[in-house]
Amino acid sequence: MAAVYIFIFIFGLALGSFVNVLIYRVPEGKSIIAPPSACPSCGKRLSPLDLIPVVSWLLLMGKCRYCKARISPRYLFVELLTGAAVIGLFLKFGTSFAFLAFTYLIVILIAIFFIDADHRIIPDELVIAGLAGGVIVMAYNILFPGQMIYGGGKWWLPLAGILSGSGLLLLVAIIGMLVYRTDDAMGMGDVKLFAPIGMFLGWQLTLEALFLSIILAGIASLLLIILRKKNKKDTIPFGPFIVIGAYLCIILGWDIIKWYTGLL
Numbered sequence: 001m002a003a004v005y006i007f008i009f010i011f012g013l014a015l016g017s018f019v020n021v022l023i024y025r026v027p028e029g030k031s032i033i034a035p036p037s038a039c040p041s042c043g044k045r046l047s048p049l050d051l052i053p054v055v056s057w058l059l060l061m062g063k064c065r066y067c068k069a070r071i072s073p074r075y076l077f078v079e080l081l082t083g084a085a086v087i088g089l090f091l092k093f094g095t096s097f098a099f100l101a102f103t104y105l106i107v108i109l110i111a112i113f114f115i116d117a118d119h120r121i122i123p124d125e126l127v128i129a130g131l132a133g134g135v136i137v138m139a140y141n142i143l144f145p146g147q148m149i150y151g152g153g154k155w156w157l158p159l160a161g162i163l164s165g166s167g168l169l170l171l172v173a174i175i176g177m178l179v180y181r182t183d184d185a186m187g188m189g190d191v192k193l194f195a196p197i198g199m200f201l202g203w204q205l206t207l208e209a210l211f212l213s214i215i216l217a218g219i220a221s222l223l224l225i226i227l228r229k230k231n232k233k234d235t236i237p238f239g240p241f242i243v244i245g246a247y248l249c250i251i252l253g254w255d256i257i258k259w260y261t262g263l264l
């Protein structure tokens with residue numbers, strides 16, 4: 001049994017190394033397939049041995065084998081984070097279509113987490129890749145209604161998910177623009193990001209993810225102001241909080257809804 005988890009974790013680490021490729025190449029508009037990975041410092045092509053997730057970084061002590069330039073520990077962190085996220089999905093969904101579907105989504109979301117934190121952009125390419133996956137999820141749910149990934153829902157739930165996430169956020173953005181008379185009250189990237197999330201989560205969990213991400217972003221902003229890292233005029237990217245909110249809702253969403261409605 002442990003062997004299965006080790007296998008899934010290694011699978012997650014390998015996906016994590018692909019996430020690293022997405023994080024560094026998508027914002028620069030480079031192909032994610034060719035050319036093969038090279039050291040950003042000396043440009044030397046990395047051998048397959050250098051590309052083994054986690055192990056190669058540890059063996060080389062975070063330095064390039066050829067020029068000894070320091071390789072950011074973030075590569076390692078992204079691999080481990082993706083591995084952990086995939087294990088979490090496997091614990092929740094086991095061997096199922098839902099596991100594969102959410103693993104696909106989470107690869108895209110982790111890449112967006114770091115790209116938005118670094119560059120304050122949510123690349124359209126990743127949103128479109130997410131939507132393409134969402135269309136497959138929707139088709140699967142229509143073909144196999146008994147195995148729906150949104151707790152006993154209807155076929156139109158993915159479309160309702162787009163409304164409850166992107167729709168609501170767009171409404172907030174429009175109101176913000178009218179009130180503040182600017183056109184940058186809310187990043188349109190965040191509105192777009194909720195479209196694939198909505199298709200994978202259905203409308204209930206998407207709404208929950210939206211509330212959760214707003215609360216998390218609010219707490220983080222408050223902490224940064226208290227710690228005097230930021231002042232009130234600064235903004236923080238919202239994308240990373242949307243990603244955390246969405247992942248928490250994928251894993252715990254229905255449990256939170258059941259617990260909450262039990263209180264009422």
Ligand SMILES: [Zn+2]
Nearest residue numbers: 039042064067
């Ligand atoms: Zn090098």
